[in-house]
Structures are given as structure tokens and as C-alpha cells.
Amino acid sequence: MDVLYFAWVRERIGLPRERVQTEAETVADLVAELCAREERYAAAFADPAALRVALDQELADFDAPLKGVREVAFFPPMTGG
Amino acid sequence: MQVRVQAEPFDTGAETGAFVARQSGAGAVVTFTGIVRDLPGGGLSRMEIEHYPGMTERAIGEIVDQAAARWALSDALVIHRFGPLRPAEPIMMVATAAPHRADAFMAADFLMDYLKSRAPFWKKEIGPDGAEWVAAKDSDENALNRW
Numbered sequence: 609m610d611v612l613y614f615a616w617v618r619e620r621i622g623l624p625r626e627r628v629q630t631e632a633e634t635v636a637d638l639v640a641e642l643c644a645r646e647e648r649y650a651a652a653f654a655d656p657a658a659l660r661v662a663l664d665q666e667l668a669d670f671d672a673p674l675k676g677v678r679e680v681a682f683f684p685p686m687t688g689g
Numbered sequence: 690m691q692v693r694v695q696a697e698p699f700d701t702g703a704e705t706g707a708f709v710a711r712q713s714g715a716g717a718v719v720t721f722t723g724i725v726r727d728l729p730g731g732g733l734s735r736m737e738i739e740h741y742p743g744m745t746e747r748a749i750g751e752i753v754d755q756a757a758a759r760w761a762l763s764d765a766l767v768i769h770r771f772g773p774l775r776p777a778e779p780i781m782m783v784a785t786a787a788p789h790r791a792d793a794f795m796a797a798d799f800l801m802d803y804l805k806s807r808a809p810f811w812k813k814e815i816g817p818d819g820a821e822w823v824a825a826k827d828s829d830e831n832a833l834n835r836w
Contacts, residue, residue, distance in 0.1 A: 612741070614739055614741055614809070614811060615739055615811035615813070615822055616822050618739075662741070662744060662809070665741070665743055665744035665747055665748075666744075667807070681741060681744070681809075683741070683809065683811065684811065684822065684824075684825070685806070685824075685825035685830070686805075686806055686807065686808060686809050686810055686811065686825065687805070687810060687811055687812045687823045687824075687825050688769065688781070688804045688805055688806070688807075688808035688809070688810035689723050689780075689781060689801055689804045689805035689808075689810075
């Protein structure tokens with residue numbers, strides 16, 4: 609699946625998007641997998657309460673299933689307007 | 690109903706004029722313009738706005754649909770910019786048209802509250818002390834509870 613990062617999440621991880629091969633069942637499982645990879649992921653995901661996630665461009669929860677999802681995006685709370 | 694997400698500047702006066710001119714059946718138009726606020730001590734050199742192409746248009750469209758379902762709107766316009774902006778430049782505007790003003794005011798207020806916290810934009814301020822991401826305020830999230 610495609611994993612996208614925005615704002616300071618993108619800066620901490622150092623890239624805007626990547627393709628990830630994963631068997632993770634939920635968003636939280638995917639986060640755990642990414643954090644285990646490298647320190648920069650662990651730094652970006654250190655405080656999950658400070659993050660939001662969207663699955664196929666719809667806001668979702670961290671316990672949401674990933675089955676059938678093509679695009680996951682992680683970002684801080686939005687500051688539009 | 691119209692949603693535009695763009696890097697280019699827009700002219701709030703011209704947009705308002707065109708919005709008013711295309712109405713039929715409306716008796717009230719409310720507009721709101723959000724502009725780049727300088728830092729408390731001044732010195733903001735620019736604001737950079739990042740967004741999530743695709744989700745942005747979709748999220749704003751859903752917010753506009755919700756507003757149209759709740760109030761008697763005859764029309765609505767949302768323009769939101771991304772990219773680098775200078776202090777006092779317009780960031781975004783909303784315009785709502787309705788037969789009577791109460792619906793136009795309420796819908797514009799609702800649109801602004803939801804655009805703040807549910808449209809995927811992120812603001813970064815570049816000032817004398819470097820660059821800093823603008824943090825979302827609890828008060829903005831709490832504002833959604835009144836709807």
C-alpha cells in the first residue's frame with residue numbers, strides 16, 4: 609500500500625510517501641512495524657495521540673482495519689482556515 | 690456549490706462580486722476571508738501551507754454538503770490556498786448565499802469551524818527564529834461540539 613506523510617511527520621521521516629509491503633491488520637500494527645524499522649519512524653510516531661490517520665482519504669482511528677485499503681496517510685491535527 | 694484549492698492568489702472583492710452576481714433566489718450573502726496573521730511581535734516572513742491533494746477537495750466537498758443539508762443554502766463557495774503566502778495575504782474565503790441571512794451566517798460559521806479542523810491543511814510559520822508548524826488549538830476542536 610502507499611503510505612503518505614504530511615507536515616512534521618513528513619519532515620521527521622524524511623519522505624512524503626513510500627510503498628510499504630505489509631501484513632499489518634490495523635493502523636496500529638502498521639505503526640508498530642514502521643517504528644521497528646528505524647529510529648526516524650519511532651521519532652515521528654512517538655506520541656500517537658498527536659497524530660491523525662486517513663485511510664483512502666477518509667479520517668480513521670488507529671484501531672481501524674487495513675484490509676482493502678490502498679492509501680494510508682499520517683499527519684498532525686489539521687490547521688486549515 | 691463550488692470548491693477551489695489553489696496556489697494562486699485570489700481577489701476577494703472580485704470573487705464576492707461574481708458570487709453575488711450569479712445568485713437567483715437568494716436574499717443574503719455572507720462572506721468570510723481568512724488572512725495570514727503576523728507573529729505577535731511581528732517579523733513573519735512567510736507562511737507555508739501544505740495540503741493533501743485529493744483528500745482536501747473531498748473533505749471540503751463533504752463539509753459543504755453537510756452545510757447544505759442543514760441550512761437553506763442556495764449556493765456556497767470555498768477557496769483555499771496552499772504554498773507560500775506573505776503576511777496579510779488572503780489564505781481562504783467562504784461565501785454562502787441563502788434566502789434569508791440567518792442560514793447564510795450559520796452555514797458560513799459552520800463551514801469555518803469544520804475547515805479549521807477537518808480539511809487537511811497544515812500551516813508553517815517562517816519568522817526570525819526559524820520555521821515552526823502551527824499547532825492545532827483545543828478550542829478549534831471543541832468548536833465542533835456546538836454543531
